[in-house]
Amino acid sequence: MNVDALLVLSFGGPEGLDEVRPFLENVVRGRNVPPERLDEVEAHYKPFGGVSPINARNRELIEAIRARTDLPVYFGNRNWHPMVEDTVAEMTRDGVRRALVFATSAYGGYSACRQYNEDIARGRAAVGEEAPELVKLRHFYDHPAFIGANADAVRAARSSFPADVRDGARVVFTAHSIPVAADETDGVPAEGNHRYSRQVAEAARLVAAELGLDDYDLVWQSRSGPPRVPWLTPEPEPTVEALAKAGVPAVVMAPIGFVSDHVEVVWDLDEELRELAEGLGLGFARAATAGPDPRFADMVVELIAEHTCGVAPRGLGDVPKAGCTVDGAPCAVDCCGAESL
The missing domain is CATH 3.40.50.1400 (Rossmann fold)
Incomplete structure (x- = not known):
């Protein structure tokens, strides 16, 4: 497969106290989470000045991937800036026609997988017919x-x-x-x-x-x-x-x-x-999370190579994986049900 770029697609996080509440409202929209629960979670951000570490960690990951590949690497989020709609618009302006998408979740499930496919569809819909084709990489829980x-x-x-x-x-x-x-x-x-x-x-x-x-x-x-x-x-x-x-x-x-x-x-x-x-x-x-380990960026490049260079997929587990594998089809539309509360 010929691809023009990689999109790192993540959950998103606030980077200031004034961003915490609107970020949380984006996260729970449509899920019937009571306001008092949002009050409780909002308080968790105050010791950190309203800054979640996730955006900084993703920017570090992107730099590590860029050091390992010649592909342009873009960054988009589900719930906070840079929003995926804005990033797909940027990719379109840059002339990207087909890109792979690395979602920062190793697993299946609605929020962990299917919702990222919905994010991709939302980003493309916001741009229209000129939007690039976006192919989500597979689960990697057992890589x-x-x-x-x-x-x-x-x-x-x-x-x-x-x-x-x-x-x-x-x-x-x-x-x-x-x-x-x-x-x-x-x-x-x-x-x-x-x-x-x-x-x-x-x-x-x-x-x-x-x-x-x-x-x-x-x-x-x-x-x-x-x-x-x-x-x-x-x-x-x-x-x-x-x-x-x-x-x-x-x-x-x-x-x-x-x-x-x-x-x-x-x-x-x-x-x-x-x-x-x-x-x-x-x-x-x-224990530390896996993302900052150099092997994690190596893995992302290997997942890309499964599509671009015919590298054989590696995995150690017995539980089925999904996503856009080289030989298989994307996830079924109704694969993972929404997390209705």
Whole structure:
């Protein structure tokens, strides 16, 4: 396939206190999230001056990709500037006719995958007939580079503990929770449901296997819906409390569900969960996300090469992947149901 550019498409994040509320309103539009929940989340941004780390991390990733490829690399977001509509318009003005799209999520599911396809369609529709063809790259939850980067991040976090604590430290993988009903529709019938949770669990298993761990935990953090709606569990807090009660000396939180730091990582884990763990007498360390690891940019270039140079796709897991593979069709239109609250 001949391509003219790469679009790095991400979630977006505010970069000032005055941007936080409109950003959050974009995130939850149409999802019936109560205003008091937005008030609570908005407060999480204040210690950081209203700045989410995600845009800076994405700009760093883009520079790393540019150092590895001759393709022009563009940046667009779903929820905040630079918005995908503006970026697709810029690409059109620059004469881009066909581009690959790297979405900064490793997994399937509505918010993690299908909504990025909707973002692409919205960006093209805003431009009209002159918009370039945009082809979203596949899931990469089990790519060896992604698994290796996460495994080394856990090793580094464990090494921060004193020697007498290190061996007993419990690894707890964490990913963003979603409504159970949404997870149950994450997959076409031939592949089975629960694609998001199954892929996350498989990524955690692969990282644990590389670390030689037979026992670990997987939790689901940062739920935002009303209490009446079931979300994926267990949540981090009761898991950490149970580990403390069982006499575990320390925990390593490994954010396997995130490719980059943002507020759900630097507040929910680094602040709130750390405070809980240390209050229970547990040592606490948080593993780095995979995005800043040089292997992550290498992986993006390899995903591009699957389309441009016929490089064979690599993967370690058994849970089906989707997206625009070299030999397959794009995701089915109704593959992953919306996360209705």
